[in-house]
Amino acid sequence: MKQHKPTESELEILGILWERGASTVREVHEKLAETKEAGYTTTLKLMQIMYEKGLLTRDASSKTHIYAAAVSQSATQQQLLNKMIDTVFGGSATQLVMQALGHHKSSDEELDQIRKYLSEIEKQQR
Amino acid sequence: MKQHKPTESELEILGILWERGASTVREVHEKLAETKEAGYTTTLKLMQIMYEKGLLTRDASSKTHIYAAAVSQSATQQQLLNKMIDTVFGGSATQLVMQALGHHKSSDEELDQIRKYLSEIEKQQR
């Protein structure tokens, strides 16, 4: 059972729901409007479609429905990463990692966190 | 001067051109056909559109035109990474890096390579 691939707009909405947790259309729309120009019914329609696709769940017990992401953030991340590594990074996860590290300010703490993670991976692979 | 965002199909073609270097439509199509079902004119049309968008250059001096990527692989990688970090990883490049490392087999050499890279970053930030 493979997850329907979210479109660009759908990803934005998923991102908001992952961050905020279950939310109304209004709340999602408000958040969305901070960075994007769009009518309320546009957001509504999108979320309804996502519900039909199985990307969202919803609680319709009260008049104002409450939506939540039906797909996990990490599974979605993995799906997109795989695709990206494959098409844009010539299959090399290492390349992706270095590119990502190179152009984003990372604190020393974060770098340490990554080092620790590297060690664990090495341990497990033995 | 921001680069037009490549679509899914366009990325596949760019990927091939980055790997092979300048190529004819026929060559790209052949490569594409290994993984995908598509008619020749479909590939042709796509590449023509990409040329118009400025994603490809072409040498039309001989009858069989020769296309090349007009956008660099690393710039495109960065563009897509940024977007992805923003929408899917809640803004954290570190999260992306760890997710990428966790689910892809990496050789010890690659892990070392990443460690070396981490040190360099730390040096530079001082």
Next chain:
DNA sequence: GAACATCTACGAATATCTTCGTAAACAAAT
């Protein structure tokens, strides 16, 4: 309960992406 605001449902218009058929240009082979 009338006026007003907010919500969902629906359908359709618009935009964008993808696919491919057909025709014309050109080159090579017979």
Next chain:
DNA sequence: ATTTGTTTACGAAGATATTCGTAGATGTTC
């Protein structure tokens, strides 16, 4: 020079994604 094969150009159909207007339901306020 006719046939055969390969190429580009063009247009249009088909598929998918995005946007929004309108109507009806529900709730809120006066």
